[in-house]
Amino acid sequence: DAGVIQSPRHEVxxxxxxxxxxxxxxxxxxxxxxxxxxxxxxxxxxxYFNNNVPIDDSGxxxxxxxxxxxxxxxxxxxxxxxEPRDSAVYFCASSLDGWREKLxxxxxTQLSVx
Amino acid sequence: xxxLNQSPQSMFIQEGEDVSMNCTSxxxxxxxxxxxxxxxxxxxLLIALYKAxxxxxxxxxxxxxxxxxxxxxxxxxxxxxxxxGIYFCAxxxxxxxxxxxxxxxxxxxxx
Numbered sequence: 001d002a003g004v005i006q007s008p009r010h011e012v013x014x015x016x017x018x019x020x021x022x023x024x025x026x027x028x029x030x031x032x033x034x035x036x037x038x039x040x041x042x043x044x045x046x047x048y049f050n051n052n053v054p055i056d057d058s059g060x061x062x063x064x065x066x067x068x069x070x071x072x073x074x075x076x077x078x079x080x081x082x083e084p085r086d087s088a089v090y091f092c093a094s095s096l097d098g099w100r101e102k103l104x105x106x107x108x109t110q111l112s113v114x
Numbered sequence: 115x116x117x118l119n120q121s122p123q124s125m126f127i128q129e130g131e132d133v134s135m136n137c138t139s140x141x142x143x144x145x146x147x148x149x150x151x152x153x154x155x156x157x158x159l160l161i162a163l164y165k166a167x168x169x170x171x172x173x174x175x176x177x178x179x180x181x182x183x184x185x186x187x188x189x190x191x192x193x194x195x196x197x198x199g200i201y202f203c204a205x206x207x208x209x210x211x212x213x214x215x216x217x218x219x220x221x222x223x224x225x
Binding site: 004033042043044045048055056091093098099100102103104105106107108 | 145147149154155156157158159162164202204206211212213215216217218
């Protein structure tokens with residue numbers, strides 16, 4: 001079975017450029033989560049969707065970050081404009097339904113903003 | 115801010131040794147989860163705990179949900195080289211729709 005699929009695996013960009021990260025959750029999963037991982041702050045939840053609707057976006061750092069889930073099989077996380085402090089590994093995870101269910105993580109996107 | 119204290123931050127052990135790590139908090143949790151992350155990959159769920167006092171095993175791994183609901187531990191018996199990685203605890207706070215992660219325990223094994 002295919003797990004959570006993220007693309008790209010690596011992204012190197014210059015400060016000020018727009019970055020779009022993509023995620024395909026596991027088929028049949030109703031909940032999708034975007035996390036950011038850094039050495040300093042560990043794993044932080046950015047936003048959580050349930051049935052394609054954003055439920056909690058309190059972790060989104062600022063207006064430069066936006067996330068969409070146009071359908072049950074696709075989500076994007078966009079950073080515009082990007083800054084060096086956005087450099088991190090961004091993970092997408094999905095679950096059958098909400099927090100009580102087990103979260104399955106993708107392999108992540110390693111983002112470097114120069 | 116960080117609501118979970120995971121310790122130790124790192125461990126260096128010999129192959130075959132047992133390993134123990136834990137997470138504590140001043141807050142009450144409804145769920146405790148233990149994940150392992152290999153380099154270049156996302157965390158993978160090892161064990162999920164849903165009730166206070168629950169003790170669950172997965173092969174050589176054993177985890178417990180503390181009676182006070184404020185802590186959890188993970189034990190690995192007879193460690194092998196493939197156990198190397200970063201182990202994370204995660205918990206769902208009572209009354210919160212959110213999973214909070216510990217800072218991780220990096221396990222290194224000398225063969």
